[in-house]
Amino acid sequence: QQQVKQSPQSLIVQKGGISIINCAYENTAFDYFPWYQQFPGKGPALLIAIRPDVSEKKEGRFTISFNKSAKQFSLHIMDSQPGDSATYFCAVLRSNDYKLSFGAGTTVTVRA
Amino acid sequence: GAGVSQTPSNKVTEKGKYVELRCDPISGHTALYWYRQSLGQGPEFLIYFQGTGAADDSGLPNDRFFAVRPEGSVSTLKIQRTERGDSAMYLCASSLLAGGNNEQFFGPGTRLTVL
Numbered sequence: 001q002q003q004v005k006q007s008p009q010s011l012i013v014q015k016g017g018i019s020i021i022n023c024a025y026e027n028t029a030f031d032y033f034p035w036y037q038q039f040p041g042k043g044p045a046l047l048i049a050i051r052p053d054v055s056e057k058k059e060g061r062f063t064i065s066f067n068k069s070a071k072q073f074s075l076h077i078m079d080s081q082p083g084d085s086a087t088y089f090c091a092v093l094r095s096n097d098y099k100l101s102f103g104a105g106t107t108v109t110v111r112a
Numbered sequence: 113g114a115g116v117s118q119t120p121s122n123k124v125t126e127k128g129k130y131v132e133l134r135c136d137p138i139s140g141h142t143a144l145y146w147y148r149q150s151l152g153q154g155p156e157f158l159i160y161f162q163g164t165g166a167a168d169d170s171g172l173p174n175d176r177f178f179a180v181r182p183e184g185s186v187s188t189l190k191i192q193r194t195e196r197g198d199s200a201m202y203l204c205a206s207s208l209l210a211g212g213n214n215e216q217f218f219g220p221g222t223r224l225t226v227l
Contacts, residue, residue: 006154036218043116043203043218044155089154098143098210099168102154 006103019077023090030092116219137206
């Protein structure tokens with residue numbers, strides 16, 4: 001049973017453009033929402049994470065927007081660069097738990 | 113080491129064979145996790161160790177899968193009588209402590225192919 005639904009499956013963006021990936025969940029017990037970046041042949045690496053007490057978190061060119069009432073959160077990659085080409089996974093977790101539940105992933109391709 | 117390491121990076125085996133996958137966590141991390149990632153999917157939880165004991169093995173798909181962490185550091189995931197459906201990327205992660213405030217650091221994975 002998938003705990004979080006992620007879309008789109010893939011996207012292509014021009015260099016300098018904005019990439020947007022969306023995730024939706026049902027269980028309101030989740031209170032930690034991380035995004036992971038995975039390059040081919042590598043394991044996922046934590047990119048940025050948010051807790052439900054804030055609606056937005058920004059780190060450099062990466063921003064998470066969180067809508068608690070809609071049970072949705074999204075990753076925005078501003079000024080996308082070819083080096084951002086990777087697969088991105090959203091995940092959900094309860095803070096007293098340890099089992100990350102991942103979305104299916106979004107493959108982002110940034111064209112130069 | 114600087115990060116989580118896993119060996120081998122690739123393993124090709126025949127249906128019915130036994131395989132062992134090794135994980136070296138970050139030094140000092142007490143919590144260790146195994147996940148399985150099928151092609152085009154996100155990682156799925158298999159098992160969690162706190163120290164030497166398997167605190168939660170609820171994600172193991174069946175009794176052909178077993179994992180150990182005898183000294184509270186290195187862990188080995190063991191798969192008996194492998195099946196073609198076991199083909200996947202097996203990821204190991206570790207964290208300083210367990211729980212949502214502790215980042216899980218992932219290794220590069222072992223790509224298992226069962227022919």
